[in-house]
Every structure is written in C-alpha cells, then in structure tokens.
Amino acid sequence: MGSRTKIVVLHMKEIIYTAIFAALAIVLIILLVIMFRPDSRTDQTDTGNRYTPGIYTSALTLNNTNLEVEVSVDETRINSIRFSNLDETVTTMFPLIQPAIEDIAEQICETQSLDNIALPEDAPYTSRIILDAIREAVEKAAVE
Numbered sequence: 001m002g003s004r005t006k007i008v009v010l011h012m013k014e015i016i017y018t019a020i021f022a023a024l025a026i027v028l029i030i031l032l033v034i035m036f037r038p039d040s041r042t043d044q045t046d047t048g049n050r051y052t053p054g055i056y057t058s059a060l061t062l063n064n065t066n067l068e069v070e071v072s073v074d075e076t077r078i079n080s081i082r083f084s085n086l087d088e089t090v091t092t093m094f095p096l097i098q099p100a101i102e103d104i105a106e107q108i109c110e111t112q113s114l115d116n117i118a119l120p121e122d123a124p125y126t127s128r129i130i131l132d133a134i135r136e137a138v139e140k141a142a143v144e
Contacts (some may be wrong), residue, residue, distance in 0.1 A: 026111050049075045050139040057084060058137035060129060065090050071137040077112055081105035081134055096123040
C-alpha cells in the first residue's frame, strides 16, 4: 500500500476561459473557411450567344424631333452606341445630348451592362430617355 493519493487542484476560472477561447477559435476558423472558399457560381463564362449580331435602332423624340439611337452588337458584346441621325439643329437646341450619349455609351461598352449606369448630372432627364432608348434597342438584339 505504498501508493500515495495525489490531489490535483484545477481552477475552474482557467478551465472556463480556455474552453471559451477554444470555441471562439473554432468559430473563427469556420467563418474564414466559409468566407474565402471558391464559389462554384462565379467565374463561369457564358459560352452561348447573348445577342444576334447587327445594328439595332430605337426611336427617341426630343421636342418634336425624332432621333434614332443606334446600337451595334456582335454575338457576345455591345460594340458601339451612337445617334444615327443627329443634326446641327438638335445639337444646338440640346447642347448636352452628344456628351450625354458618349458618357453613357462608354460606360455600357466598358461594363457590358445597362445596370448601375451613372447618368450625367447636368442632363438627367435627357440621359434617362437616352438610356431607355438604348435598353429598347438592346432588347431587340437579345437572343431569345
């Protein structure tokens, strides 16, 4: 009977702190794995055709003057947007119309999207009408 009983003293406070920090570390690791894992939905390229290639027009009326917005597309991209019958009288009456369509066209050709287009502050109404006409022409070009 030579064995002696050993008494181990554990402070409950230290055990609780260790358990809480271990649980927080596990939760943090799980969150990091979820946040930074590769998403299977992204980086998938659309191999199908989005547009029927060609030049599509949409009518636009400003102050009893008919204009046509011309959108040129190929199978996958919007290539250019311009007015097809813009004359000097319209540009004289609406001096901001040409810069407005150039700004909108640049944004659309760069992003290939009609969403989140920043309209020029100096001609918001005219820019909205131009954007609606562009949207109509792009809908004509879209593959069903």
